Amino acid sequence: MPRSNLVREELGCVKAGELVTGGLLSGPRESVSLAWTGPDGSPLGSCVLVFECIKPRWLYHVRAEAHAIEGNVRVAAEWDISSAMNKAIGILWHSHCPSCGSKRSNIYFLPGEERFGCVGCASLIGRSARGQAALTTAARKDLAAFLESRAHLTSQRSRAATLNAIEQARILGPMKTNRGPRKKRAGPKQEAISVDDGT
Numbered sequence: 001m002p003r004s005n006l007v008r009e010e011l012g013c014v015k016a017g018e019l020v021t022g023g024l025l026s027g028p029r030e031s032v033s034l035a036w037t038g039p040d041g042s043p044l045g046s047c048v049l050v051f052e053c054i055k056p057r058w059l060y061h062v063r064a065e066a067h068a069i070e071g072n073v074r075v076a077a078e079w080d081i082s083s084a085m086n087k088a089i090g091i092l093w094h095s096h097c098p099s100c101g102s103k104r105s106n107i108y109f110l111p112g113e114e115r116f117g118c119v120g121c122a123s124l125i126g127r128s129a130r131g132q133a134a135l136t137t138a139a140r141k142d143l144a145a146f147l148e149s150r151a152h153l154t155s156q157r158s159r160a161a162t163l164n165a166i167e168q169a170r171i172l173g174p175m176k177t178n179r180g181p182r183k184k185r186a187g188p189k190q191e192a193i194s195v196d197d198g199t
Contacts (some may be wrong), residue, residue: 012036012109014049014116016062016081017093018156025051025062036109045069047109055080068111075109077116088147088166089159097121105160132168135161139169 014034019025024032034047047066055061060081067074079098083091094103097118104118115121139146143166150162 012045012066012111014047014064014095014107014109015105015156016049016079016095016107017105019049020051020060020081020093021091021156025049025060027051028053043069045109045111052078058083064107064109064116066109066111066116068109071111073111073114075111075114075116079107079116086163089163092160092163093156094160105157132161132164135165136168136172137175139165140172140175143169143174 013036016025019032024030028051031048031050034049035043036045036047038044045066045068047064050063050065052061052063061078062081063076063078065074065076077098080096081093082096082103083093085091094105095107095118096102097104097107097116097120099115099117099121102118102120104120107116107118108122110117110122135146138149146165147162150158153159153162
């Protein structure tokens with residue numbers, strides 16, 4: 001018997017990968033209802049996410065129907081969810097953005113544009129990119145300490161950020177450690193010149 005679950009989520013965000021990992025979307029025809037609320041708890045919109053089918057190569061196909069209360073905007077979209085195995089972190093799930101096709105952890109409902117899109121489509125990449133750069137720097141400085149500090153973070157977003165930092169650190173290589181103050185460069189040797197004053 002297909003299940004229907006209710007999940008409260010930040011405005012416009014659809015974390016389909018986490019819903020699959022959590023068992024809320026574990027089989028065809030199962031659905032999850034997302035209730036989007038504001039900081040004060042007032043309702044802002046809703047979304048119904050339906051697990052449509054499993055496609056070849058184990059792509060999970062989902063369908064979303066969203067409704068924004070302000071403006072009475074209704075939008076429907078479909079996209080695939082794929083998984084990738086990482087030895088250090090485990091299985092990571094990514095949604096294929098229905099607007100641009102890129103693989104992202106989250107998909108956002110954009111009522112002003114009447115479509116669904118990723119952080120890039122929603123122009124939300126700036127803050128996330130700065131945080132990711134800091135994680136990459138920490139991984140390059142001391143990878144073992146970085147992994148230990150991130151071990152307790154188990155959400156889909158945190159695991160994806162950790163994996164991305166590890167990949168960037170592998171590409172860029174470890175940061176050079178400071179080996180103390182630079183040695184003073186020796187100037188040109190000066191030779192003593194004797195001057196004959198004629199005496």
